[in-house]
Amino acid sequence: MNRFRGLGAIGAIAMLIVSTIVASPANAEELNVPEKLAKSGGTVEMVVAGQSKSFEISPRNFDSQKTAVPYCSYKAKSGTIVRTYSRAGVSGFGGSKAYLKCGKYDNEKTKRDGWGLRHIGDGHKKAWESKAGGSDWFEMMQFATKSTLKNPETGIRQPSDNYLYCAPVELKYNGKVYDRFKTKVPVRHKGQILMSSYPGEKC
Numbered sequence: 001m002n003r004f005r006g007l008g009a010i011g012a013i014a015m016l017i018v019s020t021i022v023a024s025p026a027n028a029e030e031l032n033v034p035e036k037l038a039k040s041g042g043t044v045e046m047v048v049a050g051q052s053k054s055f056e057i058s059p060r061n062f063d064s065q066k067t068a069v070p071y072c073s074y075k076a077k078s079g080t081i082v083r084t085y086s087r088a089g090v091s092g093f094g095g096s097k098a099y100l101k102c103g104k105y106d107n108e109k110t111k112r113d114g115w116g117l118r119h120i121g122d123g124h125k126k127a128w129e130s131k132a133g134g135s136d137w138f139e140m141m142q143f144a145t146k147s148t149l150k151n152p153e154t155g156i157r158q159p160s161d162n163y164l165y166c167a168p169v170e171l172k173y174n175g176k177v178y179d180r181f182k183t184k185v186p187v188r189h190k191g192q193i194l195m196s197s198y199p200g201e202k203c
Contacts, residue, residue, distance in 0.1 A: 037173050044132075046140060048147035048183060049167040055132065055140055069121030070138055072102035082117050085146050085194070087187065090155025093163045098149050098187045100142075100194040115188075115195045124198040131171065131179065131199060144169055144183040145197040153182075154203045162186040162195055166203035 037044070041059040045052060071082045080102040089095030103116015106123055114122055120141065128137040148167035156164050164186045171179040182203050186195040 034173050034178050042173060045172040046143060047170045047172065048144050049151040049153065051143075051147040051151070053143050055136065057132070069117055069125070072117050072121075076102045078102055078104050078116065078118075083142060083146075083194075085149045087149045087165075087192070088152060088155070090152065090163060090165070092157055093155065093187075093189060096192060098185075098192050098194045100145070103193075103195075115193070119195070120197055124196065127199050131181070141197055145185050145194070148183045148185050148197075149187070149194075158186065160186075161189045163189060166200070168203075169199070 036042070037057060039059055041057050044055045044057050046055060072080065078101065081099050082102060083100040085098045085100065087095055087098040101116045103118045104114055105118045106112060106114035111123070120128075124141075125137060128141045131137075132140045144167075148165050152165040152167050154164075154166045156166075158164055164184060166182050166184050169179075169181050169183050170177050182200045183197065184200045184203070185197045187193065188195055
């Protein structure tokens with residue numbers, strides 16, 4: 001049945017406009033960010049595995065998805081070290097360090113085989129930007145990564161000889177939690193190379 005029957009041309013157009021508005025949620029809703037924070041900016045507190053840090057979210061950056069991968073220009077070698085993190089020991093993998101290197105981008109066809117910061121920027125930057133409200137995704141990502149490696153909830157060996165570190169995360173605005181997720185950080189056993197870092201639903 002035609003949902004616009006009997007409304008006339010003007011009524012049908014009005015209904016279409018209303019339907020479009022309802023079907024297109026605001027960015028704040030899509031990204032699970034409070035509306036006031038999205039419009040005005042403010043301070044967000046990130047709590048990862050008991051560690052806390054505040055981030056200033058700017059409204060002018062809320063829609064930004066264009067932040068480049070820092071520290072790794074096209075001339076940078078894959079082995080260039082961007083960050084060195086302390087890493088807790090887990091079963092089968094003694095504690096020491098984890099090295100975030102520039103790495104390489106994912107294969108354009110398979111969307112696989114990437115690793116390091118280039119892979120994070122290629123495959124997970126938008127996920128981190130959604131948590132940061134389009135603000136400084138790199139700083140939020142690296143704090144979550146650092147805290148997860150230092151005090152993981154779990155550390156599980158994977159078939160690829162990576163050890164997947166995972167820890168809970170809360171994002172707070174005005175003292176209230178508005179988002180919960182997990183940070184997942186796979187580390188290669190050989191060379192202690194940090195392969196990736198991304199938000200997930202569970203460990």
